[in-house]
Amino acid sequence: MIQIRNLSKVYPARSGDVRALDGVSFDIPQGSVYGIMGLSGAGKSTLVRCLNLLERPTGGEIIVGGHDLTRLSEKQLRSARQKIGMIFQHFNLLQSRTVAGNIAFPLEIAGMTADDIRARVAELLPLVGLEDKAGAYPSELSGGQKQRVGIARALALKPDVLLCDEATSALDPKTTRSILTLLRDINRSLGLTIVIITHEMHVIKDICTHVAVLHDSKCVENATVEEVFLSPKSQVAKEFVSGIFKADIPEELLRELESHSDSELVRVSFLGGSASEPMINGLIRSSDVQVSILFGSVDHVRSTLFGNLLLELRGTDEQRKRAHEYLLGQNLSVERVSYE
Amino acid sequence: MSDGYIASMLGLLTPAVLETLYMVAASAVMSYVIGLPLGILLVVSSKGHIMPAPWVERTLGTVINILRSAPFIVLMVALIPFTRMVIGTSIGTTAAVVPLVVAAAPFVARVVESSLKEIPHGVIEAAQSMGASPFQIIYKVLLPEAKSSLILGAAITIINVIGYTAMAGAVGGGGLGDLAIQYGYNRFRTDVMIITVAVLVIFVQAVQTLGTRLAVSAMHTKR
Numbered sequence: 224m225i226q227i228r229n230l231s232k233v234y235p236a237r238s239g240d241v242r243a244l245d246g247v248s249f250d251i252p253q254g255s256v257y258g259i260m261g262l263s264g265a266g267k268s269t270l271v272r273c274l275n276l277l278e279r280p281t282g283g284e285i286i287v288g289g290h291d292l293t294r295l296s297e298k299q300l301r302s303a304r305q306k307i308g309m310i311f312q313h314f315n316l317l318q319s320r321t322v323a324g325n326i327a328f329p330l331e332i333a334g335m336t337a338d339d340i341r342a343r344v345a346e347l348l349p350l351v352g353l354e355d356k357a358g359a360y361p362s363e364l365s366g367g368q369k370q371r372v373g374i375a376r377a378l379a380l381k382p383d384v385l386l387c388d389e390a391t392s393a394l395d396p397k398t399t400r401s402i403l404t405l406l407r408d409i410n411r412s413l414g415l416t417i418v419i420i421t422h423e424m425h426v427i428k429d430i431c432t433h434v435a436v437l438h439d440s441k442c443v444e445n446a447t448v449e450e451v452f453l454s455p456k457s458q459v460a461k462e463f464v465s466g467i468f469k470a471d472i473p474e475e476l477l478r479e480l481e482s483h484s485d486s487e488l489v490r491v492s493f494l495g496g497s498a499s500e501p502m503i504n505g506l507i508r509s510s511d512v513q514v515s516i517l518f519g520s521v522d523h524v525r526s527t528l529f530g531n532l533l534l535e536l537r538g539t540d541e542q543r544k545r546a547h548e549y550l551l552g553q554n555l556s557v558e559r560v561s562y563e
Numbered sequence: 564m565s566d567g568y569i570a571s572m573l574g575l576l577t578p579a580v581l582e583t584l585y586m587v588a589a590s591a592v593m594s595y596v597i598g599l600p601l602g603i604l605l606v607v608s609s610k611g612h613i614m615p616a617p618w619v620e621r622t623l624g625t626v627i628n629i630l631r632s633a634p635f636i637v638l639m640v641a642l643i644p645f646t647r648m649v650i651g652t653s654i655g656t657t658a659a660v661v662p663l664v665v666a667a668a669p670f671v672a673r674v675v676e677s678s679l680k681e682i683p684h685g686v687i688e689a690a691q692s693m694g695a696s697p698f699q700i701i702y703k704v705l706l707p708e709a710k711s712s713l714i715l716g717a718a719i720t721i722i723n724v725i726g727y728t729a730m731a732g733a734v735g736g737g738g739l740g741d742l743a744i745q746y747g748y749n750r751f752r753t754d755v756m757i758i759t760v761a762v763l764v765i766f767v768q769a770v771q772t773l774g775t776r777l778a779v780s781a782m783h784t785k786r
């Protein structure tokens with residue numbers, strides 16, 4: 224469990240100080256895959272780099288396993304860092320060492336014997352699927368393979384936490400998927416907490432259990448992924464969520480819809496088993512509105528079904544009010560959408 | 564060409580070559596002993612590096628710049644009292660090594676600095692994130708990662724020192740440069756001049772070729 228308490232970070236700059244984090248607080252539960260999402264410049268990298276004190280916070284606390292990292296001596300901090308693995312967007316491998324040598328690096332740092340190092344490296348190579356690449360140099364590897372080396376290296380000292388800063392942003396979609404799958408498997412088999420920074424919503428959707436949304440250096444929302452997808456509270460989160468289930472309605476259609484004075488657009492989301500068909504049947508029967516489905520999608524948020532419908536409801540004010548009551552009564556998330 | 568001529572030429576060249584080799588080797592080794600740690604210090608004490616200490620970088624940088632801006636011939640003469648203090652005499656081949664080291668060590672510090680600065684910051688951060696100490700970062704990350712660039716830097720340094728040794732005659736250091744001036748210039752022996760220059764060219768060429776080879780074999784990037 225990592226507790227982030229009132230964390231702030233100010234970068235001094237000649238052109239005025241940059242406040243990269245402003246009173247950020249939330250907890251990262253043990254064994255979770257915690258996504259940190261936000262637009263570019265929101266402070267995500269700063270936050271994750273504060274979690275192992277690569278960046279020293281200006282204020283606040285980071286409590287890992289009961290100890291406030293910011294209060295540790297240099298020496299204590301170094302041993303605490305051995306229990307916090309980190310992987311990077313650009314891998315940051317040692318070019319002068321082979322795959323095995325890179326994985327051995329943290330073990331050497333920790334002062335293990337040559338025999339123990341060899342044994343541990345031999346365990347890690349198959350874990351990341353690089354058994355046949357032990358003697359290769361980073362320059363001979365693909366991006367995905369390099370990140371696998373990064374992951375093996377980060378896991379070498381059996382850390383409790385793995386920090387990932389945009390770990391898949393330099394990779395193609397297929398490789399991204401394989402790396403995400405690997406991370407999820409590691410999370411399940413080793414029970415290790417993973418913190419993932421990303422600006423890509425699908426990364427959150429595919430493997431995270433929780434998500435914190437950063438905006439303008441503040442944490443504007445943090446909850447389970449299901450909660451955030453079903454009922455995003457902040458504007459940024461709403462945009463992220465609607466971005467991934469993008470309802471691309473043609474202009475002409477929207478203009479036509481707008482001319483209907485007795486209609487409105489609503490986005491209905493549901494999570495889990497609820498099927499859309501009986502819901503629409505019930506909607507029509509209980510409220511007498513006319514319903515057109517403009518857009519519909521069903522996707523998975525981790526392994527849960529996540530459905531999204533964009534509906535046009537036509538009818539009198541009274542009928543539409545009844546429609547809303549019905550939908551809310553079905554425990555569905557309903558949001559009115561403006562014509563824009 | 565008579566055997567007598569070759570013998571006399573060899574008689575002139577051999578001691579000069581040995582003196583040059585001695586001066587180059589001794590001053591190269593000594594200037595790395597001093598310059599390498601200084602170069603490392605310049606890098607690690609710079610802003611945002613593993614042991615930031617701006618005043619160390621600034622003070623050291625200034626001293627290095629002053630030493631590097633003095634022309635070697637001036638430095639050599641100015642250092643005569645210092646040389647006498649260190650080795651007891653200010654004349655001779657060994658005496659010439661002192662100013663050579665004073666001139667080359669700051670050069671080495673800068674060459675090492677620029678090699679170590681080529682290492683991407685992310686790699687250093689990765690090591691920090693694994694709990695590496697500054698000392699571990701220096702000898703397990705900075706030096707091995709910069710190996711091929713450091714080797715090229717050493718070749719450049721040695722070539723530079725070869726150039727400096729040509730002036731060692733001014734303090735009675737002897738060597739090939741001195742031979743060229745004593746015989747080739749003062750006694751109009753153009754043949755000695757030409758052969759001396761040829762030997763120096765071969766030295767420089769050999770150092771550069773060897774340096775490049777070693778640097779390439781130390782490199783593990785695709786070319």
Ligand SMILES: Nc1ncnc2c1ncn2[C@@H]1O[C@H](COP(=O)(O)OP(=O)(O)O)[C@@H](O)[C@H]1O
Pocket residue numbers: 234235236241242243261262263264265266267268269270
């Ligand atoms: N080392 C630094 N010095 C000064 N400003 C920085 C530094 N690192 C980040 N910043 C600033 O802090 C803000 C947050 O940056 P960052 O944490 O990298 O955001 P993100 O990862 O979400 O894109 C940005 O305005 C950025 O310019």
Ligand SMILES: [Mg+2]
Pocket residue numbers: 267268269389
């Ligand atoms: Mg970032």
